[in-house]
Amino acid sequence: MDPALAEGHQLLYDREAPFELRIQDPNNGPQEVGTLEAIRVKVLVLADDNNHIQNVKVELTSENDLFFHYTHLVDEDSFRSMQESQKLMIDFNEYPNILVKMVNSCIKEPHSFLAVFIMSRDGTAKLDFIQNIEYKFIELLSTDFMASSEEVVRQSITFRYNSVKSKVALMEARLKDVNALVKVKNPSLLLQIQKSTPSSVNVGGSQSLHHHHTSHSQQHTGQPSQSRRFK
Secondary structure, eight states, X not given: OOGGGTTSOEEEEEEEEEEEEEEEETTTEEOSBOEEEEEEXXXXXXXXXXXXXXXXXXXXXXXXXXXXXXXXXXXXXXXXXXXXXHTOOSOGGGHHHHHHHHHHHHXXXXXXXXXXXEEOTTSEEEEEXXXXXXXXXXXXXXXXXXXXXXXXXXXXXXXXXXXXXXXXXXXHHHHHHHHHHHHHHOHHHHHHHHXXXXXXXXXXXXXXXOOOOOOGGGSSOSOOSSOOBOO
């Protein structure tokens, strides 16, 4: 079971989106140019028996960095503070769908809609959704995140590793069935396939995970492969 669902949350959205990752410097502010990476976004909701939303949770993870894990959690009271400070014209029940709409816009129109994720060294972070309207940038929504605890990160890594392991086992079983069918229908074709397949390929090879304990602020300081700049 996905640990994100352990408290009774329901998964509303699960998709990768392009995020610009920046580091917040205590002295100089956030980087002007960050690293563009594919970040997996999960939007989850916890509702009561009457389908009234109690809280909304957003989880951010990365396949490039297994220890990248940030969480945004907001209930109706904390959303009211967001609503007042950012002058949001939506109700709390609409908030999950607005988040989904924002992320989808960043996927479909990456030149017009930007997701900028600014990380501080104390574990706090901020996700800004920004729209480029040619002559200026407009901040549409800003959400606060917190680096998840080591236990949450460990559970997430274990779940993702076991999911991939199960998929590999399923594909191996399917491949075995196909080979058996080809062997019966066309033995010479199977022989040709086996000859053309490199013997060094280990489809079901296991891979161990080594936990190198580094802070989130140290994990994204490499040279960006692709970046965007704005003021």
